[in-house]
Amino acid sequence: MAKIKGAVVIDQERCKGCEVCVVTCPPQTLALAADVNSKGYHFSYAANPETCIGCSNCAVVCPDGVITVYKVKIG
Amino acid sequence: MEKELRLMKGNEAIAEAAIRAGADGYFGYPITPQSEILEYLMEANPQTTTGMVVLQAESEVAAINMVYGGAACGKKVMTSSSSPGISLKQEGITYIAGAELPCLIVNVVRGGPGLGTIQPAQSDYFQATKGGGHGDYHLLVLAPSSVQEMADFVELGFDLAFKYRNPVMILSDGAIGQMMEKVWLKPQKKRSEEILPWATTGKPASRPRNIITSLDLDPERQEKFNFKLIAKYREMEENEVRFEEFMTDDAEYIFVAYGTSARLCQKALQLARAEGIKAGLLRPITLFPYPKKRLNELADRVKGMLAVEMSAGQMVEDVMLSVNGKTRVSHYGRMGGMIPTPDEVLENMKSFIKG
C-alpha cells in the first residue's frame, strides 16, 4: 500500500514560538524546542519527524510563514 | 469644446473649468454657498464625455479621502466645500500633504466660527495658509477675485499641485462663488493617460511596489522628511509668488487685500485718488507663498499699509511679518458675512492716515 511521508523545514530564526502549528499538527510531529532562537523564542521543530504526513496544516496556520512542507508517496 | 465666452456664477465656472482642464475626478458634499459646483458637475455628467468621475460622498470627510485615494493613483482629482466642511476635511488634507500628493481643494468661504452664517467671509485665512490640520505643512493657496480667476485657477491649481506634489487650495468666498460675470472658458483638454512613476496603479515587474503613506515611525527619518517639505515650501516662495499692484508707483499709503476685499479696495482706491490721497493697492494672488518680499520693498517708501479683510484680522499678521516694523500697519475688517462698502474702507484709510 502506498504510504505518504512528509517533511517540514522550519525557519527557526523567524519562528515566534506561538505554538499554533504544534496544536494543529494531526500526527503530533511538532513541538517547541527547549532552546531559544536569537530573539528568545522557543522555536518550533519536528520532534517526531518520522510521523510527518506532509498535510501542510502547520504551514497554513503559521502566522509568520516560516514553515515549508514537502511530501512523497512511497511504496 | 472650443474656447467660449459665457455668463456664469463663480461656482459654475469652477465646475466647467474642471471638466475642461481634463480633471479625472471630483468628490463633493453639498454645503452652501458652493453646492452649485457639485450640482453643475452632476448635470454636465462628464463621465459620459471626458470620462471624469463625479461622486457625491456621504460626508466631507469621505470626499477628501476619496480625493486622497484618487490622488495616490496619480489622477487629477479635486473637492470643494465651504468653511465648516473644510474643517471636516482637515484630517484628509494633512494626510495628503504628508503623503506628498497633488490635488485641488476649493473653499468658498462663509462666516464662522461654528455653523456661522452662509454669507461671504475671509475668516479661513489662517486655516488655509498656516496648515489647517495637524503637523508642519502648507498648502499652496490661490485667491481669485473674479469669476474669470475662479475658472483660470482650476488648471493653474492642478499644474502647481503636480509640479510640487502638494495640495493646492483655491480660497474663494461666497461673494465670488455666487456672483455672475462673463468668463472665457478654455478649450477642452484631454484627460492625461500618463501613468506616473510614483502612483499606485498596480505593480508591474519593472518597478518595486509603490507605497503611498504619511507614516514613518522612525523619528530621524520623519525629521528628514519634514526638512524635505520645508525645502519644497521655500522653493514655492522662490518661484510661485503671485500678486497684482494698482497705483503703487507713487503711493504713500497702500491697501493690502485679496479676493472680494481687493475688488472693494480697487473702488476705494479710486475714491481716495479723487480726493487727492496717494493710495495704492497690493492684491496677493497667492496667499501661500505670500508676497513678503514685495511688501517689504514697498515698506521702504510708503507711510503705511492698511489690510482690508472680511475677518477679525488674519492676513494683517502676514503684512506685519513682511514689513517687519518698517512701516505702520493696521487692519480694517467686517465679519459674520458683512461686506464693507468702498466708502467705509476709504473712511478707515483716512483715519489710518491721521494716525
Place this chain on the structure above:
Amino acid sequence: MAEITFNDIIKPENLTYKKSKLMTDNVMHYCPGCGHGTAHQVLAEVLEEENLQERTVGITPVGCSVLMYNYIDVDFQEAAHGRAPALATAVKRLMPDKFVFTYQGDGDLAAIGTAETIHTCNRGENILILFINNGIYGMTGGQMAPTTLEGMKSSTSPYGRDISMMGSPIKMADIVAMLPGTCYVTRQSVNTAGGVRKLKKAIKKAVQYQNEKRGTCFIEVVSNCPSGWKMTPVESNKWMEENMFLFYPLGDIKVPAEK
C-alpha cells in the same frame, strides 16, 4: 527498500507548501500567534494564484495592520483611520480594471469608519473589504472595541463590557448584508487549517465577483489578539472558539445568485 531520508523528501519536486512569493522577506511586527499574519498570507496566496499583482491596489488601515504594506508585494495606500473604503471607492472608480481591497480592523471599520463602511457597501462599490475582528484595539494597547463581547475585559472596560453603559457589540457583517450594494458577505477564521482554506476560497470568490462587477464583497475574519486578551496564542484561539464564534458565527451571510 531502503529507508527514505529527510534529504530525499525535501526536494523541489516534492514541495507541497511554501509561503507565497508575494510575501516580502520583512519579518512581520505582529505578536506571536496573531491572526493578522495568517490573513496576510492567505490574501497574498490568492493574489499570486490569480495573477493579480500587476493590477492590485490595497488600502491599509490605522491599527495593528497599518504596516501591512511592508509585507505584501503589491501597490498600497495607507489611509487615515476608518477611511480606507473612501480611498478604495475613488481608486476603483478611477481605475475600474484594478483589483481593489481594503484591510481593516474592528476599531477602524466598525467605530471611526462606520459611515465610510456603510456607504461604500450601500453604493455597491466593486471592492473587497477584508475585516479583521478581534474584539479589541490592539495597536493602542488593548482598549474596548465596538466588537468587544459583553463582559469582556479590556483596558477601558476593566470590569468587563457593561452593555447598559457601553452598548452591545456590533455585528458589522450582518448590518452590511442588509444593504443591496453588497453581493457577498461571509464570516471566516484563520485559527485552523480548515478555516484558513475556507477563507482562501472566500477571497477567491470575492476576486471573481469583483471581476464580474457584482458589488461590494465583505469578508469578516474573526481573529484573536493574544496580547490584548492576555492569553497565550493557543489559549486565545480556544477562547475565541468558545466565545467569539458564539456571538459571531462563522459561515456565509449573503451569497449572490450563480450566473
